[in-house]
Amino acid sequence: MLMLGNKEIARLFFEETWSKGNLAIVDELTSPDFKIHYTIFPQPLDREGFKSFITDVHAGFPDLQLTITEMIAEADKVVICWAAKGTHQGLIHLLNLPPTGRAISYTGVEMYRLSDGKIVEGRTEEDALGLLQQLGVIPAL
Template structure:
C-alpha cells in the first residue's frame, strides 16, 4: 500500500511542476520541487541544473504566448515518472534563433523524471522539435 501512495505522491509532484513551471512560469514553485542536485538532459543548449530549467521555461514562455502544457499520460514506477505532454501557444517571440511568426503551435513530447526525497533530481526531455519547425514554416512537411 505504501508503494502506491508514494507513486501517487510522485505523480502529484510532476503534475504540479508542469502546472506551475511551463504553464505558468512560476519559477519559485518549480524550484521548490527541484533537488539542489537537479540534473537536466534536454536537446537544447542550456546551462546545467536548476539554471537550465529556468532557461527552458523562460525561453519557451518568452517565445510562445499563452503557453499551456497539458499532461496526456502520466506513468510511474518506483521513483520514476514519465509524462507525455502537449504544449500549445502562439509564436510571438524568438525561438532557437527564429523570429516570431505569429503562428499557433502544438508540440508534443515526453519527459521522464527521477524523484528522490520528494524532489525532482533528474529530468530527461524529448520534444518533437521537427514537427514544431514544420508548423513554423522552417521545414516543409514531408
C-alpha cells in the first residue's frame, strides 16, 4: 500500500468527506479517538458525530461544492483554506431549517493534527454568520 504524507491524507479526507460525502473514509483516515471542533457546536464531534454532520450538510445542500484554495503543512499539522458554494435544497436538521432555495457562498479554514498517518484532531473556523445571513436565518447588517 502506498504511504501518504500528512498533506495528502488531509487533502483526501477533506475532499472525500466534504466534497463527495464519503463517510467510509472517516474510519479509514482518522484515529479511533478522533475529535473535530466547530465553533457552532458546544462540544467537539467524534467520528459518528462528524459523519452525522456531513450527512446533514449534504442533505441540505445536495449540490455542495468545496474548493481548496490553499494548503499549508508543517510537522504534524495541515491547514486547508476553502471556499464553498451550493443551493439550500433540503432540511438542515442542525438548524431545523426547511429548504429556502437560496444559493450560498462562504469560506473557511480547517486545521488537522495527524499522528502515525491518522487524523487525530480537527479545528474549523468558517464564516457561519455570512452563511446564516445568506440563508435568511439572521438579518444582514
